Amino acid sequence: xxxxxxxxxxxxxxxxxxxxxxxxxxxxxxxxxxxxxxxxxxxxxxxxxxxxxxxxxxxxxxxxxxxxxxxxxxxxxxxxxxxxxxxxxxxxxxxxxxxxxxxxxxxxxxxxxxxxxxxxxxxxxxxxxxxxxxxxxxxxxxxxxxxxxxxxxxxxxxxxxxxxxxxxxxxxxxxxxxxxxxxxxxxxxxxxxxxxxxxxxxxxxxxxxxxxxxxxxxxxxxxxxxxxxxxxxxxxxxxxxxxxxxxxxxxxxxxxxxxxxxxxxxxxxxxxxxxxxxxxxxxxxxxxxxxxxxxxxxxxxxxxxxxxxxxxxxxxxxxxxxxxxxxxxxxxxxxxxxxxxxxxxxxxxxxxxxxxxxxxxxxxxxxxxxxxxxxxxxxxxxxxxxxxxxxxxxxxxxxxxxxxxxxxxxxxxxxxxxxxxxxxxxxxxxxxxxxxxxxxxxxxxxxxxxxxxxxxxxx
Numbered sequence: 001x002x003x004x005x006x007x008x009x010x011x012x013x014x015x016x017x018x019x020x021x022x023x024x025x026x027x028x029x030x031x032x033x034x035x036x037x038x039x040x041x042x043x044x045x046x047x048x049x050x051x052x053x054x055x056x057x058x059x060x061x062x063x064x065x066x067x068x069x070x071x072x073x074x075x076x077x078x079x080x081x082x083x084x085x086x087x088x089x090x091x092x093x094x095x096x097x098x099x100x101x102x103x104x105x106x107x108x109x110x111x112x113x114x115x116x117x118x119x120x121x122x123x124x125x126x127x128x129x130x131x132x133x134x135x136x137x138x139x140x141x142x143x144x145x146x147x148x149x150x151x152x153x154x155x156x157x158x159x160x161x162x163x164x165x166x167x168x169x170x171x172x173x174x175x176x177x178x179x180x181x182x183x184x185x186x187x188x189x190x191x192x193x194x195x196x197x198x199x200x201x202x203x204x205x206x207x208x209x210x211x212x213x214x215x216x217x218x219x220x221x222x223x224x225x226x227x228x229x230x231x232x233x234x235x236x237x238x239x240x241x242x243x244x245x246x247x248x249x250x251x252x253x254x255x256x257x258x259x260x261x262x263x264x265x266x267x268x269x270x271x272x273x274x275x276x277x278x279x280x281x282x283x284x285x286x287x288x289x290x291x292x293x294x295x296x297x298x299x300x301x302x303x304x305x306x307x308x309x310x311x312x313x314x315x316x317x318x319x320x321x322x323x324x325x326x327x328x329x330x331x332x333x334x335x336x337x338x339x340x341x342x343x344x345x346x347x348x349x350x351x352x353x354x355x356x357x358x359x360x361x362x363x364x365x366x367x368x369x370x371x372x373x374x375x376x377x378x379x380x381x382x383x384x385x386x387x388x389x390x391x392x393x394x395x396x397x398x399x400x401x402x403x404x405x406x407x408x409x410x411x412x413x414x415x416x417x418x419x420x421x422x423x424x425x426x427x428x429x430x431x432x433x434x435x436x437x438x439x440x441x442x443x444x445x446x447x448x449x450x451x452x453x454x455x456x457x458x459x
Contacts, residue, residue, distance in 0.1 A: 045156050051215045052155030052394035092452040095382035099143075099445050102375050102430035103136050110433055112339050113359045114352040128352055128433050135435045139442030146446025147453065154447070155394050158211035165204035165236070168197035169243040181350075185244045196436040198240050198249040203440060203447075205236050205253050206260075206401030213264050214394050220264060233257025247300065248424035252408055259404045260397060307422035323347045324358035324417055335365030352433040354425055357417045372431070376410050386452045395451040402444045 110132055115125035124130075154161065171177065171187050178186040178194055186194040212220075212229055219225045233254050241250040262271050286304060310318035327343035330336070341362045344351050351359050360368050380403055387399035406429050413428045415421040427434050429441055 048156045049152060052152050052211060053392055054214055055392050090453060090455050090457060092382060092386065092449060095449065095452065098375060098379040098382060102379065106431040107133055107136065109356060109360055109431060110352055112363060113344050113356050114433065116345055131435065132433055135438050139439050142439060143442045143446035143449065146443050147449035149450055151395055151398060151447055151450045154207045155211045158208045162204045162208040165197065165201040166239050168200055169239050172197060172244050183245060185246055198244050198246050199436045199440040201236055201240055201253055202405055203444060205233065205256055206398060206405065209233060209257050209260050210394055210397035210401060213260065213397060226261065229261050230257060248426045255408055256401055256404050260401055263400050303422045310419065320348060320355065321419055321423060324355050325419060327358040327362040328418065331362040331365045333366045335363045335368060338363050354413065354427055354432065355417060356432050357413060357428055380407055383448060386448055389455045390451050391454045391456065395454065399448055399451055402448050
C-alpha cells in the first residue's frame with residue numbers, strides 16, 4: 001500500500017517558521033524529510049514485490065496446459081493422506097530425501113577420511129566429524145525455517161542482500177579478517193567461530209541477478225541489458241577475488257551470472273559461439289603461459305604449470321594431485337573397503353576438504369563414485385522439476401541458479417581431482433568439510449523447498 005506524506009498546513013503569519021523563543025528558523029516544522037524517505041523506500045519495496053511476481057513466458061504457456069502431477073515419494077505420501085492432504089501445501093519429499101542421503105553419506109566419508117589426521121593434530125579422531133555433524137543439524141533447522149518464508153520476500157530485498165554480501169567481504173580486509181593456511185578469506189566470530197563471506201555472495205548473486213532479469217524483462221535481451229547484468233555479476237566476482245583472494249569462488253559467481261542470463265535468453269547459438277571462443281582463448285593463453293612463465297613465483301601460475309606437467313613437479317607443486325590419482329587408481333571398481341585408504345595417512349594433505357573424492361574412490365571404488373553421482377543427479381533433477389513448475393519467473397530463476405551452483409561445484413571438483421583442470425580449491429557439496437559452506441548450502445535447499453511449496457498440482 002502506498003503511504004501518503006502529510007504536508008504541513010501553512011497558516012497566516014507563519015510564512016517563515018521562526019521559533020518565538022530563540023528567533024531561529026525551525027526547519028523540522030516545514031521539512032519532514034524522514035517520512036518522505038521512508039515512504040519512497042516503501043514504494044521501492046512494493047515495486048520490487050510486483051516485479052518478482054511477474055509470470056515468465058514459460059509460466060504463461062504452462063497455465064493453459066494441464067497442471068503437473070505429483071511424482072515419487074510425494075505422490076505416495078499424498079495418496080496415504082487422502083483427503084487431509086488436499087488442504088496441505090506441497091512438499092518435495094524426494095528433494096529432501098536426496099539432501100538427507102547426501103549429508104549422511106558425507107558424514108560417514110568425512111569420518112573415514114579425517115579420523116587419522118584429527119587424532120594426530122587434535123587428539124580427537126571425531127574432531128572434524130563432530131563439528132560437521134553439529135553444523136549439519138543446524139543446517140537442517142535453517143533449511144526448514146527458510147522453506148517457510150515466502151521466496152518473494154528475497155526479491156523485495158535482493159538489492160540490500162547483494163550490498164550486504166559486498167560489505168561482509170570487505171570486512172575480511174579489516175582486523176576482523178582471519179588468515180588460515182596462508183589465505184585471508186574468513187571473518188573471526190565470537191566463540192572461536194569463523195565465517196566465509198564468499199559463501200553469502202553465492203546466494204546473494206542468485207537472488208539479485210534473478211531479480212534484475214525479472215525487472216529488465218525483454219530489455220535483458222538487448223546489449224544494454226546484457227552489459228548491466230554481466231557488470232553486476234562482475235562486481236560480485238571482483239569483490240570475491242580482490243577482497244577475499246578466492247579465484248575459484250569468483251569463477252563460480254561469474255559463471256552463475258552468465259548461465260542465468262543464458263537460461264533467460266531466447267537465442268542459444270550465440271552463447272555456444274561465445275563459449276567456444278572463450279575455451280579456445282583459454283587454451284591459447286595456457287600454452288603461452290607454459291612457455292613464458294615457467295619460473296614464475298605466482299602460486300596460481302605454478303598450479304597451471306604443475307597441471308600441464310605433473311610428473312615434473314610430483315614432489316612439489318603437483319604432489320597433492322599425483323597422490324590423489326594414486327588413490328583413485330588403487331581403488332579399482334569396488335575399492336579397498338570403508339576405512340582402508342592408505343593415501344589419507346598424511347599422503348594427501350587436508351584430504352577432508354577438496355580431495356575427499358579421491359579417498360572415496362580408494363575406499364569405495366568407482367562404484368561409490370557412481371552412487372554419489374546418482375544422488376547428485378537426482379537432486380539436480382528435483383531442482384529442475386521445481387524450476388520448470390515454479391509459479392513465476394523469479395522462482396524459476398532462483399531454482400535454476402541453485403541448480404547451476406551445485407552442478408558447477410560438482411563438475412569442477414571432479415575435474416580437479418581427476419586432473420582434468422588445475423587445482424582450484426572447490427569443495428564437493430554436502431561431502432567435503434566446511435561449516436560455512438554447508439550452512440549456506442542448506443539455506444539454498446530451504447529456498448528451493450520454499451519455491452516448491454508454491455507449485456500448484458492437478459489431480
